Amino acid sequence: xTGGAAGERAVNASPEDRVREAVDAAYxxxxxxxxxxxxxxxxxxxxxxxxxxxxxAAALDRWQRDGVPANPRAWLVSAGRFRAIDRIRRRARQxxxxxxxxxxxxxxxxxxxxxxxxxxPDDRLRLVFTCCHPALPxxxxxxxxxxxxxxxxxxxxxxxxxSPAPTVAQRIVRAKRKIREARIPYETPSPGDLPERLxxxxxxxxLVFNEGYSASAGDSVTRPDLSGEAIRLGRLVVELLPEPEAxxxxxxxxxxxxxxxARTTPEGDIVLLEDQDRSLWDRGLxxxxxxxxxxxxxxxxIGPYTLQAAISAVHAEAPTAEETDWNQIVGLYGLLxxxxxxxxxxxxxxxxxxxxDGPEAGLKLVDALLARGELEDYHLAxxxxxxxFRRLGREQEARASxxxxxxxxxxxxxxxxxxxxxxxxxx
Amino acid sequence: MRYLCLVYAEERQIDSLPKDEMDRFFKECADCxxxxxxxxxxxxxxxxxxxxxxxxxxxRGHRSSVTDGPFAxxxxxxxxxxxxxxxxxxxxxxxxxxxxxxxxxSIEVRPISTADPR
Amino acid sequence: MRYLCLIYVEEKKLExxxxxEAEIQFNECLANSRRLKNSRNYIAADPLExxxxxxxxxxxGGKMTMTDGPFAxxxxxxxxxxxxxxxxxxxxxxxxxxxxxxxxGSVEVRPVKKFDID
Numbered sequence: 001x002t003g004g005a006a007g008e009r010a011v012n013a014s015p016e017d018r019v020r021e022a023v024d025a026a027y028x029x030x031x032x033x034x035x036x037x038x039x040x041x042x043x044x045x046x047x048x049x050x051x052x053x054x055x056x057a058a059a060l061d062r063w064q065r066d067g068v069p070a071n072p073r074a075w076l077v078s079a080g081r082f083r084a085i086d087r088i089r090r091r092a093r094q095x096x097x098x099x100x101x102x103x104x105x106x107x108x109x110x111x112x113x114x115x116x117x118x119x120x121p122d123d124r125l126r127l128v129f130t131c132c133h134p135a136l137p138x139x140x141x142x143x144x145x146x147x148x149x150x151x152x153x154x155x156x157x158x159x160x161x162x163s164p165a166p167t168v169a170q171r172i173v174r175a176k177r178k179i180r181e182a183r184i185p186y187e188t189p190s191p192g193d194l195p196e197r198l199x200x201x202x203x204x205x206x207l208v209f210n211e212g213y214s215a216s217a218g219d220s221v222t223r224p225d226l227s228g229e230a231i232r233l234g235r236l237v238v239e240l241l242p243e244p245e246a247x248x249x250x251x252x253x254x255x256x257x258x259x260x261x262a263r264t265t266p267e268g269d270i271v272l273l274e275d276q277d278r279s280l281w282d283r284g285l286x287x288x289x290x291x292x293x294x295x296x297x298x299x300x301x302i303g304p305y306t307l308q309a310a311i312s313a314v315h316a317e318a319p320t321a322e323e324t325d326w327n328q329i330v331g332l333y334g335l336l337x338x339x340x341x342x343x344x345x346x347x348x349x350x351x352x353x354x355x356x357d358g359p360e361a362g363l364k365l366v367d368a369l370l371a372r373g374e375l376e377d378y379h380l381a382x383x384x385x386x387x388x389f390r391r392l393g394r395e396q397e398a399r400a401s402x403x404x405x406x407x408x409x410x411x412x413x414x415x416x417x418x419x420x421x422x423x424x425x426x427x
Numbered sequence: 428m429r430y431l432c433l434v435y436a437e438e439r440q441i442d443s444l445p446k447d448e449m450d451r452f453f454k455e456c457a458d459c460x461x462x463x464x465x466x467x468x469x470x471x472x473x474x475x476x477x478x479x480x481x482x483x484x485x486x487r488g489h490r491s492s493v494t495d496g497p498f499a500x501x502x503x504x505x506x507x508x509x510x511x512x513x514x515x516x517x518x519x520x521x522x523x524x525x526x527x528x529x530x531x532x533s534i535e536v537r538p539i540s541t542a543d544p545r
Numbered sequence: 546m547r548y549l550c551l552i553y554v555e556e557k558k559l560e561x562x563x564x565x566e567a568e569i570q571f572n573e574c575l576a577n578s579r580r581l582k583n584s585r586n587y588i589a590a591d592p593l594e595x596x597x598x599x600x601x602x603x604x605x606g607g608k609m610t611m612t613d614g615p616f617a618x619x620x621x622x623x624x625x626x627x628x629x630x631x632x633x634x635x636x637x638x639x640x641x642x643x644x645x646x647x648x649x650g651s652v653e654v655r656p657v658k659k660f661d662i663d
Contacts, residue, residue: 431593433616471589475655476656480655480656481653482634483652484654485651485652497653498621499619501617507658510591516600520600524602529604529609530604535615535616536599536601537596537598538593538598540591540625541594
């Protein structure tokens with residue numbers, strides 16, 4: 001009953017335990033794939049989720065009696081489909097119109113064949129593209145993707161985004177309602193629409209990653225669970241649809257992730273890239289990210305994620321902060337600014353120029369940017385300026401810029417970092 | 428599945444188009460209708476008179492009130508509608524984005540209710 | 546002369562109705578639709594799915610963007626339309642004011658544009 005060590009239990013595991021473990025393993029490894037296929041077969045998210053639940057409940061019982069099937073996934077899809085038809089038939093006693101639906105599913109989908117396994121990657125991709133459909137509100141795309149593709153519960157999503165669970169639940173319900181009532185199709189986009197729709201999917205993944213990596217509000221800088229989910233999603237998309245920008249995004253996330261341990265102090269304070277202990281960087285992630293960047297660059301179809309990943313890779317390759325190849329970084333930011341013109345990219349380029357040519361050069365660029373009025377309220381623009389003044393020994397102006405940046409910063413750790421810098425000036 | 432496409436555009440902007448551009452625009456609109464009729468997607472559609480011709484009617488407690496003007500004052504005005512047949516939202520969006528006014532204004536795509544078709 | 550009658554109602558108010566109220570209201574609308582359909586005034590009519598199902602499309606510089614939601618956020622939402630034939634604006638307004646939806650919503654009446662081409 002109780003008390004046995006895990007190892008002992010495995011040896012003495014009862015057949016019931018072994019079946020339970022097999023069902024648990026199938027749930028962990030296959031439930032999202034089974035769901036993706038059931039949505040296609042049944043044409044409805046809610047019905048497919050109920051069917052998934054029924055299929056696993058049936059597995060607990062039937063696998064006990066008949067043994068664990070050779071292909072659990074196919075068994076689960078088949079069981080889910082039968083149970084769904086059953087459910088509709090039962091409801092049809094109250095609502096006649098449903099009888100037709102049950103028949104339709106029965107005749108158009110037919111029993112599940114082993115060769116349906118080939119359709120599984122397509123089903124997963126269909127699910128990703130449907131959850132990230134641009135006709136759905138942006139926050140609903142994120143919630144629905146985490147719920148349906150990653151299998152997170154509504155409560156987990158709510159916790160991760162610091163939102164009330166009922167809000168998240170309602171977002172998901174509304175999104176499913178729109179999918180059903182406006183008939184958003186369960187399909188991968190046509191080749192003509194693919195680049196733009198893939199952009200949408202990548203945007204959702206990067207949003208999830210950033211929410212985990214640099215939380216937009218709150219007291220902790222990072223929420224590792226969300227970053228992990230985003231990386232899993234990124235791997236899934238690269239596996240299903242090997243487009244250069246998908247690889248670029250995965251590389252970018254892996255390279256950021258490689259620095260997680262060095263990025264904050266145990267107290268949760270920010271450590272700047274130049275001050276990080278590089279021995280804490282995860283070499284495995286850096287190697288994987290670097291290889292993905294190279295592949296994406298070689299494709300010749302270079303997008304913004306790939307360029308940002310390339311910049312991150314240049315940092316990762318430098319043995320020390322002093323040995324950073326700033327010339328290459330300035331060049332990459334220049335390319336990035338051409339593909340996606342944005343004042344934030346130009347700010348980053350200015351910081352890189354300051355590292356290459358000295359703070360005077362950086363200051364000139366940032367002042368020109370601020371004069372255009374675009375970054376007036378962006379705390380990092382003022383933080384960069386403060387840093388240039390500090391390096392130039394212009395203490396008075398550095399102080400004013402730090403104070404301005406602190407007033408604009410929203411995150412606890414960022415505010416603390418800037419206040420530390422301000423305090424150091426006095427010494 | 429049927430979808431209603433509501434065509435919004437800024438009347439002032441359309442009115443201020445140079446004559447040749449306006450002619451081309453109307454020709455394109457007519458061509459678009461013809462194409463949709465030929466492909467079987469077109470069910471009904473009309474262009475509307477300018478929004479200054481709109482009247483809004485309400486009845487509250489047996490008293491009806493008639494007010495001049497549209498229900499909602501918006502920057503772009505409802506200039507017409509097109510009822511289409513499409514297999515799903517992606518097809519409806521494709522058709523809507525091929526309508527020439529999409530280049531000047533906005534097209535709202537709404538599915539027709541299928542609830543209780545007694 | 547053709548007129549488009551746009552039916553605006555507050556969806557939240559409808560959802561908040563009791564079952565009986567909703568039934569009465571639904572039957573009134575149905576009766577009015579049937580009566581109109583049998584008259585010479587009827588051309589087309591459709592109820593719409595709730596405004597949450599709306600998608601708005603724009604094309605700028607050859608690039609299409611799609612956003613969730615209706616073109617305009619309003620307190621009352623477009624719930625359906627009637628396209629009618631009427632001899633005059635007065636007749637159109639009379640028909641519109643008989644629509645049960647005027648009792649809890651608003652009906653906007655707009656004349657349809659006639660083109661001289663074809």
